[in-house]
Amino acid sequence: MKKSIVIFYCLLLYSLVQLISWGMLVIKLQPSRMAMIMGEGSVFLFLLCIGAYFLHRSIKKEDRLHEQQTNFLLSVTHELKSPLAAIKLSLQTIVKRDLDRARQQSLLSNSLKDIERLDDLVENMLLATKIENRSYSFPKEEFDFSELVQKVSDRLQIHTCDCDQNITTNIQPGVKLSGDPFALSSVLTNLLENAVKYSGPCAKVSVELSKVNGHAFLKVADNGPGIPDEEKMLIFDKFYRVGDERVRKAKGTGLGLFIVKEVLQNHDADISVKDNVPQGTIFEVTFS
Numbered sequence: 001m002k003k004s005i006v007i008f009y010c011l012l013l014y015s016l017v018q019l020i021s022w023g024m025l026v027i028k029l030q031p032s033r034m035a036m037i038m039g040e041g042s043v044f045l046f047l048l049c050i051g052a053y054f055l056h057r058s059i060k061k062e063d064r065l066h067e068q069q070t071n072f073l074l075s076v077t078h079e080l081k082s083p084l085a086a087i088k089l090s091l092q093t094i095v096k097r098d099l100d101r102a103r104q105q106s107l108l109s110n111s112l113k114d115i116e117r118l119d120d121l122v123e124n125m126l127l128a129t130k131i132e133n134r135s136y137s138f139p140k141e142e143f144d145f146s147e148l149v150q151k152v153s154d155r156l157q158i159h160t161c162d163c164d165q166n167i168t169t170n171i172q173p174g175v176k177l178s179g180d181p182f183a184l185s186s187v188l189t190n191l192l193e194n195a196v197k198y199s200g201p202c203a204k205v206s207v208e209l210s211k212v213n214g215h216a217f218l219k220v221a222d223n224g225p226g227i228p229d230e231e232k233m234l235i236f237d238k239f240y241r242v243g244d245e246r247v248r249k250a251k252g253t254g255l256g257l258f259i260v261k262e263v264l265q266n267h268d269a270d271i272s273v274k275d276n277v278p279q280g281t282i283f284e285v286t287f288s
Helices: 002-029 031-096 101-132 145-160 181-199 256-265
Strands: 141-144 167-171 176-179 205-212 215-221 269-275 281-287
Touching: 002 031, 031 101, 101 181, 101 256, 141 145, 145 167, 145 176, 145 181, 145 205, 176 181, 181 205, 181 215, 181 256, 181 281, 256 269
Parallel strands: 167 205
Antiparallel strands: 141 176, 205 215, 215 281, 269 281
């Protein structure tokens, strides 16, 4: 991509040199036409600069997309490899060693957690692909949203912290929604996993669900490093991840919040991002 930019600028420079040289030659041969040549040359130069600007922006956009896709493939490879390696080690330990039942159960339980993690990753990629291809229909039905929020929170609690409960819930019972339970489950999973991932070990994450003015209102708050104001709108772009890719430690594919935005748009729901106090991020979702 950098080679393309260099070639582009060389061609642009060559065009400018040719324009100036030919203009000077014509003026030298026909001085009476200088005003016309200067006017037409200025228009041509203006159009050339406009075209160069949009072409440069397009090349840079393709460059960023290529870099994001490369980072995505590296992230997916890592996300797949880590749980697979853990599952393999657990099963090899069970097969090769004479372990008591409690130890076997612990290893199998850890393997199931890693399988759930893999399942979430695959579902995210499949859902993101279907959404982008407009092949997912979002089948809607009326269901108990309170039960879904509690179920996802309980499931992710297993993945988070052994020393203390760090996902705290305040869920109003009986909040009903007309929507796609599967897609909304992905929304909850992505918001909670992000909150847990960026909050650090055993940091508190809170989930609140209530009805405000007759509408379902969901709030997920963490105590992580927060999101800079200039990146708050960018985080919902596909493959976008906060911070510098070269020094980032948190794992992820950059698909989670893209899925959140698309699913909520198809449910006529609004999502906002706010700063938590003293630190962290709050995601607020209001269903119409």
